Amino acid sequence: MKEKIAFEIEQALQRAFKKGELPSSDFPYPEIEVPKIASHGDFSTNIAMVIASSQRISPQNIARIIIENIKDSDGLFSRVEVAGPGFINFFINDSWWFSVLREIHEQGPAFGISKQKKRKKVQVEFVSANPTGPLHVGHGRCAALGDSLAAILDATGYEVQKEYYINDSGRQIHTLGLSVLLRYKELFGKKIDFPDDCYQGDYIIVLAKKLAQREKRRYLEMPEEDAIPLCAKFAAREILSGIREDLELFGVSFDQWFHEQGLFDSGAVDETISELRRRKLVYEHDGALWFRSTAFGDEKDRVIVRSNGETTYFASDIAYHRHKLKRNFDQIINIWGADHHGYVSRIQASIEALGYPRDRVRVVLVQLVNLLRNGRPAAMSTRAGEFITLREIIDEVGKDAARFLLLMHHSDSPLDFDLEAAKQQNNNNPVYYVQYVHARISSIMRKAKEQGISTEDLVETPHDDVLTQPEEMQLIKCMARYPDMLAQSALLMEPHRVPFYLMELASLFHAYYNKHRVLTGDAELSRARLYLVSAVRKIIRNGLQLIGVSAPEVM
């Protein structure tokens, strides 16, 4: 619809220029927006004000000239007017709005889904938590965001690949192995000294018990340097499979699980260092190898090989991104916790160093989650290793509520997640407000069937002169915005727009429901209204699907 209006304006501008009514043919693409106030029309444009200075004509006069030159051969507009400082407001004929309704029914789940043929390849990497402990609510926020962003990108015409990067090598995995080994020894009555920098959580003891059951006393006789890697491997695999289970319960899936260790095994890390060497972007200093990231805007150079010969985490991360870049994605999106923001400039420096445009990789930073219970901070002591896991949250408040609430806010703002509030099944909880729409409409559909009203052939029902209530037009106009909302959400990488939109549509529906009956004594009216509300149900279902929330028929 916006494109169509923009096209009409462009045509009008050209016509006016040819007739000599406008002196310059330098026209930017007309921005079309939906005004906040209904009396300002269904759509409006500021084009007259934008070009006023280059045309040397007052905005109001330009607006008048444009309006006079609009042909509107399709009869789209019922009224076009100049308003305020030079806005052009468009009022759309009702029959065009009804065509939106028809589209929703014909396209079903595909409504608002971009049909472009050339699908750009996008990769979204998210969660990527180290397999050294269970997921917590912060990971949950990243998981909800990444999964939904991927779904939204898919819906707007991208080919999306979802990936989880597993840091299964390096020091922390060694520490994990040591932690488990010590707890294992403890189980056999050995006196141990458990260091502060080992993983403190009880889950380590659980793993040690499992290990003891499986291996008996075997690791006791082994030298530590042999036992630690074995313990580490065992523990990492166990933890990772727990992470996968949790994510599955959370409705989050990945196309690929990428192991850091593979980058070493395949020689990719060495190759990457060689390439940087070839490009003369590394140098030795104090026995270490440094990447000259300051050449690409980083604030200081970074070590990639330590003086003891070990590569840093950064080295394998560059190798990982090099690997991603070679997989030919048009866009690579990393979703990181905000505590990693200091990492962004150095990773982008490495992208440029490898000869790619730095914006090939975009990083979405997700601010932290404050977990609360009745407004008070919930136990969250990482030092003692005692924290509420994502799994516990899913068990307590449910997947749907957790996902909706974690996704509701802009990723830039920190989020308070209150367990008690999330559990409430009332009007404090927006997820049920939206789901209730779906259940209500489903209930109406069941009722209609009971009354012998067919809900199958609604498409054929004429409705233009039957759906005359203002609330009905509001619902249709709101639904017509769905594709645009999706596009915005994808462009700005902001999934929170989806739940907000759904709450708005839900609100319009509930108001309509309370004011008007769908099933009336008038069969034709009933069928027309069923046609309307079943379209609402489709949009609600589509939207909920994008954010991984179920659309229940009964609640």
Place this chain on the structure above:
RNA sequence: GCGCCCAUAGCUCAGUGGAAAGAGCGCCGGACUACGAAUCCGUAGGUCGCAGGUUCAAAUCCUGCUGGGCGCACCA
């Protein structure tokens, strides 16, 4: 000290350079003998942190300041 993010109604938060800044919660008052009251209707509530600047137009862009979160390793 340096860097990134945030600051909008009592609270939690939306807001695409546009017209008069919005919603939910909370407060108060109301609505079911009809499709599900997990709903709806109504009232009140604002120096958009402060000060400059850009622009025909700024909550939105730029600069400075104040307050808060996070980060500044040959850790990951």
